[in-house]
Amino acid sequence: MAQNVTINEVTYNNLPFMSAPKANGQGDAVFWDISDSTINASKMRNGEIGYGADGTKYTGSMTEKNAASYNPSSSDQTINADQYLTGAQTIKAVTTTNLNAAYIADGVTVKVGCAADDDCVTSVTGTLKSAVITQDPTTHGLRIS
Numbered sequence: 001m002a003q004n005v006t007i008n009e010v011t012y013n014n015l016p017f018m019s020a021p022k023a024n025g026q027g028d029a030v031f032w033d034i035s036d037s038t039i040n041a042s043k044m045r046n047g048e049i050g051y052g053a054d055g056t057k058y059t060g061s062m063t064e065k066n067a068a069s070y071n072p073s074s075s076d077q078t079i080n081a082d083q084y085l086t087g088a089q090t091i092k093a094v095t096t097t098n099l100n101a102a103y104i105a106d107g108v109t110v111k112v113g114c115a116a117d118d119d120c121v122t123s124v125t126g127t128l129k130s131a132v133i134t135q136d137p138t139t140h141g142l143r144i145s
Contacts, residue, residue: 003033045084065089072113099124103144 002014017032037053044050044060051057063080067087070077072094079089094113104110104126113121134143 003035043082094121096122096124101125101127104128 002016005012005015005018015033017030019028019030021027022029034051035053037051039050039052039058041050041058041061043062044058045062046060046064048060049057050060063083064086065079065083067089069090069092071092079085096110096112099110099112101124104124106126106129108126109123110126111120111123128144132145134145135141136143
């Protein structure tokens, strides 16, 4: 926000900042008008420094979230608001890789990635006419053929 400033009876209108030479001759000191600052440490990245309108120093305390992957599931997964993402957040693709039509009853369609019937990502329609189930005598695992 710009301010009107008077120095030695001279008025300078709409100054957003002022610059004055340092006493030691090592460059300029710059003063920005931050009178409209609404700084909030919880909205600043952890460890970052900022100053409020009254000159109060604030150190950021925002929660940080490292890289993560999210697998499709039967319930919603949420990445909470008001946090700094320090790494990539990966949402795994919904696929039919592990759905084999030969193991799904003939004519039954399994839809994947649907919020409603008409917006599915993909689907597999079964081709299994009649199943023969056998059990391995050693492992006791079942086999469908």
